[in-house]
Every structure is written in structure tokens, then in C-alpha cells.
Amino acid sequence: EKGGYDYFMLKEIAEQPKAVADTLLGRIDPSGSLTLDEVRISPSELREIDKVVIVACGTAFHAGLIAKYAIEHWTRIPCEVELASEFRYRDPILDGRSLVIAISQSGETMDTLMALRHAREQGSKVLAICNTNGSTIPRESDAVLYTHAGPEVAVASTKAFLTQLVACYLVALYLGQVRGTKWGDEIQAVIKDLSRISEEVDRVLETMEPVRALARTLALKNTVLFLGRHVGYPVALEGALKLKELAYMHAEGFAAGELKHGPIALIEEDVPVVIVVPSPRGRSVLHDKIVSNIQEIRARGARTIVIAEEGDEAVAPYADHLIRIPATPTLLQPLVATVPLQVFACELATARGNDVDQPRNLAKSVTVE
Numbered sequence: 001e002k003g004g005y006d007y008f009m010l011k012e013i014a015e016q017p018k019a020v021a022d023t024l025l026g027r028i029d030p031s032g033s034l035t036l037d038e039v040r041i042s043p044s045e046l047r048e049i050d051k052v053v054i055v056a057c058g059t060a061f062h063a064g065l066i067a068k069y070a071i072e073h074w075t076r077i078p079c080e081v082e083l084a085s086e087f088r089y090r091d092p093i094l095d096g097r098s099l100v101i102a103i104s105q106s107g108e109t110m111d112t113l114m115a116l117r118h119a120r121e122q123g124s125k126v127l128a129i130c131n132t133n134g135s136t137i138p139r140e141s142d143a144v145l146y147t148h149a150g151p152e153v154a155v156a157s158t159k160a161f162l163t164q165l166v167a168c169y170l171v172a173l174y175l176g177q178v179r180g181t182k183w184g185d186e187i188q189a190v191i192k193d194l195s196r197i198s199e200e201v202d203r204v205l206e207t208m209e210p211v212r213a214l215a216r217t218l219a220l221k222n223t224v225l226f227l228g229r230h231v232g233y234p235v236a237l238e239g240a241l242k243l244k245e246l247a248y249m250h251a252e253g254f255a256a257g258e259l260k261h262g263p264i265a266l267i268e269e270d271v272p273v274v275i276v277v278p279s280p281r282g283r284s285v286l287h288d289k290i291v292s293n294i295q296e297i298r299a300r301g302a303r304t305i306v307i308a309e310e311g312d313e314a315v316a317p318y319a320d321h322l323i324r325i326p327a328t329p330t331l332l333q334p335l336v337a338t339v340p341l342q343v344f345a346c347e348l349a350t351a352r353g354n355d356v357d358q359p360r361n362l363a364k365s366v367t368v369e
């Protein structure tokens with residue numbers, strides 16, 4: 001049932017192009033607009049929403065962090081993202097005009113379930129983004145947008161994460177479409193890019209051998225740091241989480257702009273630092289800032305592992321290892337940038353002799369608070 005792979009995780013990483021395509025299937029109509037009939041919240045109700053709050057845990061929380069950039073950009077509705085386990089304990093401000101989005105692969109995560117129950121008690125509508133048909137979280141929500149990743153067996157979430165991102169983009173674009181923002185043309189263009197993105201994910205998978213080779217050389221390290229900016233920041237957090245749970249290494253993700261506010265003190269000779277570089281074509285200011293971060297880190301002797309778009313030549317001189325990803329619109333970059341980090345963590349964990357499908361102390365679904 002592992003389909004010839006040593007681990008479910010490897011199989012699930014390889015299934016990502018299909019999972020992404022399946023999650024888009026039937027949701028983009030031939031004219032290029034979105035039809036999300038499953039979101040049984042009427043367009044007029046969606047137009048009334050004045051706030052979006054996303055609740056989730058772990059990897060699903062990282063998908064939520066990325067969704068915030070997309071939702072605020074395309075809809076101009078303020079969006080908060082909160083760890084489900086913190087949410088209800090701080091008396092959050094919610095009412096009938098808040099849309100709460102609960103993201104969960106399993107649909108059984110207790111913290112997320114308790115957060116959505118709390119939201120409904122306050123009169124908010126809850127939309128679940130979930131991978132498991134008929135599980136508790138979608139059953140208790142007002143509407144559900146299923147991700148079609150298929151069963152995810154490995155404890156570390158991979159294909160579910162990519163499909164959660166797709167679902168979040170769909171919701172953001174749909175809200176933008178329904179509410180008619182000034183980004184109409186961009187929304188149309190991004191829907192088109194999204195419909196082709198599974199091929200790009202496939203292309204990334206075909207180029208992963210050097211990433212595996214690199215990971216094996218780092219098996220004896222104690223720490224790996226991850227830096228990113230804009231949507232690359234949650235990608236950095238996700239890369240670090242994968243490495244923690246699989247390789248049992250100290251791994252931390254930082255917003256690159258925070259470097260000077262503390263984390264740069266951790267940079268020393270030969271520490272591996274993975275940097276997710278934003279597209280030079282999108283927010284070029286951020287791109288240039290991260291290039292100077294890479295220079296600073298390298299000047300302190302760190303080993304720079306740079307994930308950058310094809311054709312981005314400005315980063316090349318400062319990269320000890322350069323991992324290329326296809327050019328995508330800025331907001332969609334996490335769909336391709338996360339894949340090398342999954343492969344990296346999986347290979348490093350294997351090199352350390354760990355069971356990547358069943359990491360120690362972890363369960364696939366956390367049904368207690």
C-alpha cells in the first residue's frame with residue numbers, strides 16, 4: 001500500500017501534484033471564475049463579512065498564516081490567524097459578521113473543534129477546510145470545503161498542507177470575486193495560474209535529488225534555521241516544523257526582517273540556514289532585502305541554502321546551495337517552495353535513522369486538548 005515507496009511520507013510527497021489538481025477539480029468553471037457551491041454561505045452573507053478569523057493547529061496553522069496574506073490582499077477584509085489552542089481562552093471578539101475558517105486535515109483535532117464551537121456560540125459562521133469526509137469538524141460547521149488530498153497516513157502533513165493552501169486560495173479568490181474588489185483582473189489571472197500549478201509542483205519533484213544529497217550531508221548537525229519573508233515566512237515555519245517532528249533536530253523559522261532583532265546572534269560558522277527568497281518580479285523590495293540578509297548571514301560563516309525562483313540571478317553568488325523553484329505569482333509561491341523543505345526533512349530524518357512515518361511521541365490526529 002506504500003506503492004513501492006519506503007515510507008508513506010515519500011508516497012504522499014509524490015502524490016502532491018494530483019492532490020492539488022483534485023482539489024481544484026470542478027471548482028474553476030470554463031469561463032475562469034470560481035464555483036464553490038459547497039460553501040453554503042450565500043453571496044449576500046459573504047458580502048456582509050467584516051472580519052475573517054482562521055483557527056488551526058500545526059501545519060494547518062501555517063496554511064492559515066499564508067491564507068491571511070491572500071485574503072487581505074484579494075478581499076481587503078481584515079484577517080486574523082490564531083492557534084486554535086489559544087483562541088477561545090482569550091475571549092475573542094466575534095459576531096455574526098465574522099467568518100471563522102477552521103482548517104484541519106483530520107477533522108478531529110480537539111483544539112480546533114473547541115475553537116469552532118466557541119465561534120458558533122458567538123453567532124459567527126464557520127467554514128471548515130478539511131480532508132476527511134464526514135469527520136467532526138465539518139459536521140459541526142456551517143459549510144465545508146473539502147481538500148481532495150486522499151488519505152494521509154504519515155504523521156507529518158505534506159499533501160494535505162498543499163491542498164489546504166489551494167483551498168485557502170480558492171476561498172480568498174472566491175470572496176474577492178463575490179465582493180468585487182479592484183483586484184478583479186488579478187484574480188482572474190491568478191485563477192488561471194492556479195489551474196496550472198500542479199504541473200509546477202510536479203516539476204519541483206523532478207529536481208529533488210540534489211536536495212536529498214544535501215540533506216544527507218547535514219545529518220550530524222544540531223540546528224537548522226529557516227528564514228522567509230511575506231508568504232515565505234510561514235513556509236520557513238513549516239520547514240522548521242517538518243524538521244523538528246521528523247529529524248528531532250532543533251529547527252526554527254524566522255521572519256527574515258527580524259534577523260537583526262535577535263536571531264542573528266545564533267548565526268555562527270557552518271550553521272545551515274535555509275532561506276526562502278520571494279520572487280524578484282513581485283515585491284522586489286522584499287527580494288532585495290532578503291538578498292542582503294543572505295549576505296549578512298554568509299559573512300558570518302553560515303552555510304546558506306537558498307530556495308529561489310528560476311532566473312533569479314541576484315542570489316546565486318551568496319548561495320552555498322541553490323535550490324531552484326518555478327516562477328509563480330508571489331502569493332502562490334508556497335505551493336512550490338514548501339516541497340523542497342518536505343523532501344529535505346524526510347531525507348535528513350532517514351539519514352538519522354528515524355521512522356519518518358511514525359515520529360516519536362506524535363500521533364496523526366490529536367483528539368485531546
Ligand code: M6R
Binds near residue numbers: 060
Ligand atoms: O488534522 P489537523 O490538520 O487538524 O492536524 C493539525 C496538526 O496536528 C498537524 O498539522 C501536525 O502539526 C502535523 N503532524 C504536522 O506535520
